[in-house]
Each structure stands twice: as C-alpha cells, then as structure tokens.
Amino acid sequence: MSVTNLPAAARGALRALALATMLAACGGGGGSAGGPAAPVAQTITLSKSGNGELLPGAAAVSLTATPDVAGTVSWSVDAGPGTLSAASGATVSYTPPAAAVSAPTSVVITAKAGNASQSTTLTLYPDPGAPGVWLVAGDVYHDGLSADPFTIIEKDGQGAAAIFGRPRVLAADNSGNLYVIDYAAGFYDTHSSGTIELILRKVTPAGNVTTLAHDTSEAAQPNSMVVDKAGNIYIASQKLDDTRGPRALGGDIRKVTPGGAVSVLAGSITSVGVRDGSGAAASFVGASLAGIDADGNLYVNDRDASFNNQLTLRKVTPQGVVTTIASLPAGLAQAPDGYTYAADSSQALLYRTAADGTRSTLAGVAGQQGTVLGTLPGGLQYPMSAVRTGPASVAVISGSGIVKVVLPH
Numbered sequence: 208m209s210v211t212n213l214p215a216a217a218r219g220a221l222r223a224l225a226l227a228t229m230l231a232a233c234g235g236g237g238g239s240a241g242g243p244a245a246p247v248a249q250t251i252t253l254s255k256s257g258n259g260e261l262l263p264g265a266a267a268v269s270l271t272a273t274p275d276v277a278g279t280v281s282w283s284v285d286a287g288p289g290t291l292s293a294a295s296g297a298t299v300s301y302t303p304p305a306a307a308v309s310a311p312t313s314v315v316i317t318a319k320a321g322n323a324s325q326s327t328t329l330t331l332y333p334d335p336g337a338p339g340v341w342l343v344a345g346d347v348y349h350d351g352l353s354a355d356p357f358t359i360i361e362k363d364g365q366g367a368a369a370i371f372g373r374p375r376v377l378a379a380d381n382s383g384n385l386y387v388i389d390y391a392a393g394f395y396d397t398h399s400s401g402t403i404e405l406i407l408r409k410v411t412p413a414g415n416v417t418t419l420a421h422d423t424s425e426a427a428q429p430n431s432m433v434v435d436k437a438g439n440i441y442i443a444s445q446k447l448d449d450t451r452g453p454r455a456l457g458g459d460i461r462k463v464t465p466g467g468a469v470s471v472l473a474g475s476i477t478s479v480g481v482r483d484g485s486g487a488a489a490s491f492v493g494a495s496l497a498g499i500d501a502d503g504n505l506y507v508n509d510r511d512a513s514f515n516n517q518l519t520l521r522k523v524t525p526q527g528v529v530t531t532i533a534s535l536p537a538g539l540a541q542a543p544d545g546y547t548y549a550a551d552s553s554q555a556l557l558y559r560t561a562a563d564g565t566r567s568t569l570a571g572v573a574g575q576q577g578t579v580l581g582t583l584p585g586g587l588q589y590p591m592s593a594v595r596t597g598p599a600s601v602a603v604i605s606g607s608g609i610v611k612v613v614l615p616h
Contacts, residue, residue, distance in 0.1 A: 249323035250275045258543040259329050260598045261314075262616060263307045267292070267300040268329065274320035287314030287331065307334045310412065311383055311597070333383070333412070335600040335613045340570055340578075340585030343385070344414045345371045345608025347578040347588065361389060361406065361418070367608075369416035371408065374604045377592035378432045378440065385410040385594070385602050385609060386419070386440055388429050403428045405442065407463060410609060422469045427458050427476045431496040435503045435525070438465040443496045443507065446476045458491050460505065460523060473527040481509060481519050481531060489529035494521070498539040506535050538562075542595045550590035550603055557593055557603050557612055569601065570612045578605045585612070 256269040272280045281295045288308070292300040301316060314329040344366050362370035376388040389406040405422040419440075427444035434440050440463040446456040457479030462472040474494065475487045482490040493510035500506070503525040511517035522532045540547045546559040548569075556571040571587040579586030588606040595601050599616035602609055 249321045251280075251318055251320050251323040251325045253318055253325050253327050255327060255329075258545070259327075260543050261303045261329055261331050262598055263303055263331065263334055264305045265303050267302045269298060269300050270316060270318070270327070271298045272318035272320065272325070273297070274323060276321055276323075278320045280318050280320045283317050283319075285315045285317050285326065287312050287329075289314055289331070291316070301329065303329075303331055309333060311381060332597040335597055335611070335616070338599075338613045338615045339582045340580050340587070340605075341611045341613065342367060342414075342580055343602065343609040343611050344369045344410050344416045345374070345606075347580075347606040347608035347610055349607060361408075363408075363417050365416070366414040369410075369414075369608075371416075371607045372406070374408075374607060374609070375591050376429065376432050377594045377602060377604055377609070378434050379594045379596050379602065380434045380438045381436060382438070383412040383596060384438075385596075386432060386434065387604070387609065388432060388442065390428075405429055405444070405461070405469070407440065407442070407467075420463050420467045420469050422461070424469070425459075425476050429461075433496050433499040433505065435499060436501075437503075439463065441472065441496065441499070441505055443494045444476070445493055446479070456493070458494050460491075460494065460496070460507070473523050473529050481511070481521075483521075483530050485529070486527045489523075489527075491521070492519070497535055500536055500539065506532075506539060544598070548593050548595045548601055550587070550593040552589050552591055555587045555590065557587060557590060557601060569614060570603070578608075578610065580610070583612075583615075585610075 251272055251274040254271045279295055280297055282291050282299050284291060288304045290302050308331055312331045314331055315326055317324055317326040360370055361372050372389040374387045374389055378386045387408040387410060389408060403426055405420060407420040408416055409419040410416050427446050429442045429444045431443045432440060442461045445458040457476055459474030459476055460472045461469055463469050473486055473489050474491045478490040479492055480490045481492060491509050495508045497506045497508045505523040507521040507523060509519045509521050511519050520532050520535060521529055523529050542548060545562055548559045550557055554573050555576045556573055557569045558566050559569055560566045570583060570585050572584055575586060576588050577586050578588045587603060591604045593601055593603045599614045601612045603612055
C-alpha cells in the first residue's frame with residue numbers, strides 16, 4: 208500500500224517516527240553533535256591526624272576524605288602493613304602493626320569517591336629501643352688519631368671496631384643510613400697525605416661503617432651536607448687559604464651518588480663571587496647548605512660578595528641551576544614534628560627548638576664533656592653534629608664516633 212493512501216493520522220505517526228530516528232542517529236535533539244557530554248571531573252581532599260610518622264604499636268591515625276561531589280568514599284591500604292577500621296566512610300582510622308619493621312617503611316592509603324582518588328603516605332619506623340644514649344659506631348671516648356696528630360687511621364668496620372678520624376658533619380637518608388664527613392671545614396684538618404680530602408663514610412642502621420667516597424680532586428674543604436629522597440648526597444665546600452684555613456674564597460657543591468660517584472653540581476673552586484648560572488658558570492663566596500626541599504632543590508647560605516659577613520641566599524636546582532633568592536622556605540630546617548635539632552659542642556648538649564623558639568635539652572649535661580652511654584641524660588663529648596633519624600631517635604657525633612639518642616616514646 209502506498210503511504211499516500213494511509214489515513215492522515217497514520218501518515219503523521221510515520222513522519223514523527225522518521226524524525227525521531229534521524230535525531231537519534233545525530234545524537235539526540237538536546238545533546239551536542241559530538242556525542243554524550245564528558246563526565247565532570249571530581250576531586251577529593253584528604254586530611255590526617257599527626258605528622259605521618261609512626262612507630263609499631265602506636266596510636267591509630269584518623270583519616271578524613273572530603274570529595275567535592277557527594278558520594279560514598281572507599282578506602283584501601285595500597286602498600287605497607289597495617290589495617291583500616293573500615294572499607295568505606297568519610298572518616299576511617301589506620302592502625303599500625305604491633306610487630307616491628309626492620310627499616311623505614313612507606314604505608315600508602317588511598318581514598319576513592321566517584322571518579323576521583325587521592326593517596327596519602329605514612330612512614331612506619333623501626334622501634335628505636337629503650338630511651339638512652341647508645342653506641343652506633345666508632346670510638347666515642349677517644350679521638351681516632353695516632354700519636355702523630357697529622358696521621359689519620361680511618362678504618363671501616365662494624366660498630367666499635369670502626370675508626371673515624373675527626374667526624375664533623377652528619378646527615379641521614381630515608382632508609383636510616385647515616386653519612387659522616389671526616390675532617391670538615393672550620394678545623395683546617397689535614398689528612399696524612401698532606402692534602403685536604405673529601406672523606407665520606409656511610410653507617411648502616413646496624414652500625415656497619417664503610418668509606419663511600421674519597422675525593423682528592425680539589426683543595427676545598429667540606430662544611431655541610433644534605434641528602435635527597437633518592438639517596439644522593441650533596442656537600443658544600445670552601446676553597447682554602449693555606450695560611451689561614453677555610454675562608455670565603457669560593458667553592459662548590461658536590462654531588463655523591465648512592466654508589467659513591469662524585470661530581471660537581473654547581474660552582475667552582477677556581478672562581479669566587481655571587482654569580483648566578485648553571486653548573487660551573489655559577490660561583491659562590493663561601494657557601495654552606497641550609498637545607499633541601501621535597502623537590503630536591505638545595506638552599507645555600509652564601510657570604511656576601513663584599514666580604515662583610517652578610518649572607519646572600521641562593522637556590523640550586525637538581526640540575527645545578529643557581530639563582531639568588533630573597534628568603535629561605537618557611538620551615539626548611541624543621542623535622543616533620545615541627546622541631547629543629549642541633550648539638551651544642553661547647554656545652555656538650557643535644558637540644559631541640561620549637562617553632563616558637565622554645566629550646567629543650569634532650570641529652571647531655573651542660574658543661575660536662577665526655578660520652579656516657581646508658582639512660583638519659585647520658586653524656587656527650589664535644590658533639591659536633593646531630594640529625595633526627597625517626598620519631599624518637601637522633602644520631603649525634605660524640606667524641607670520634609656516633610651515638611643514638613633515643614627519646615621517651
């Protein structure tokens with residue numbers, strides 16, 4: 208039968224059906240010509256109690272997720288030990304395991320809502336042991352020199368069997384390893400070879416000491432050190448004046464890889480001045496490392512070019528690009544707990560300073576030199592450097608060795 212022979216109502220229905228079919232083929236009457244609209248991107252914000260550092264058996268951490276679109280929040284522990292109080296909900300708690308871990312361990316917790324997800328990382332540390340002052344390595348009672356004060360007898364080894372010369376600068380990596388510079392700036396120490404050398408020692412958490420790097424390529428003495436997330440060590444050095452010891456005569460920043468390879472990241476001992484640039488094109492007057500940020504940028508306290516003991520602040524990127532800056536990042540030297548930790552060599556003390564400037568003594572007796580192992584406050588012998596190694600532990604150079612100060616926890 209021809210369409211023209213159909214009743215008018217039937218012909219109208221067929222036309223409407225044809226029109227609907229055409230619109231559907233084009234994506235519908237109200238949508239865009241390109242197809243269905245893309246889903247709206249969502250975001251989720253996480254917050255947690257505490258500073259993200261935990262010891263085994265510590266109190267639970269409260270975690271809260273706030274998505275920008277209402278919906279059910281699901282949770283998971285994607286890496287590391289421990290348990291969550293629930294698999295879903297706006298707020299859950301994470302409980303660390305009671306059993307100790309052998310090394311600092313990352314715990315990754317992820318929250319998901321709609322098409323959004325966000326993760327946060329907690330760090331679970333080994334149990335540091337009983338509070339007190341305890342030997343890590345070296346001879347904490349005597350200097351590591353022979354009868355001849357200009358002859359050093361460094362020796363690698365385990366614990367007390369290891370020998371340091373005059374350890375001066377201390378740093379730590381995220382795995383709990385310590386790094387020690389023997390014979391650093393400020394003391395004009397001369398090695399038995401008659402030259403100033405970079406002698407970098409590595410101390411494992413178990414107290415095993417090895418020589419990671421021994422660089423004799425330049426007559427510049429190291430004075431400060433930081434370590435990045437990947438375990439690279441950065442060391443600032445100053446050129447020497449043979450008649451007056453380390454002075455503001457230029458210098459550089461060297462990089463030491465975890466494997467012990469040494470290279471110059473920025474600056475040169477053959478030039479002096481406040482000059483921005485990349486690599487050896489940059490120069491320093493008297494650089495000392497002030498800290499490192501989460502992105503691996505180094506921050507430097509440099510002497511003013513007029514040699515008037517004023518500081519010029521510098522920033523050095525991981526690629527070695529040096530710029531002069533107006534101020535250091537807030538909290539650069541602070542540990543995750545908000546304190547800064549330091550040693551007072553003249554008073555034989557380890558102390559920490561709160562953000563408001565309040566200072567408290569953690570180990571040692573004021574004015575009493577001498578290492579005393581055992582319960583706190585113990586004793587320290589001319590402590591030259593200190594570095595926090597966990598929520599309740601600090602490594603300190605004492606005498607010619609390294610001690611661990613364990614705080615109440």
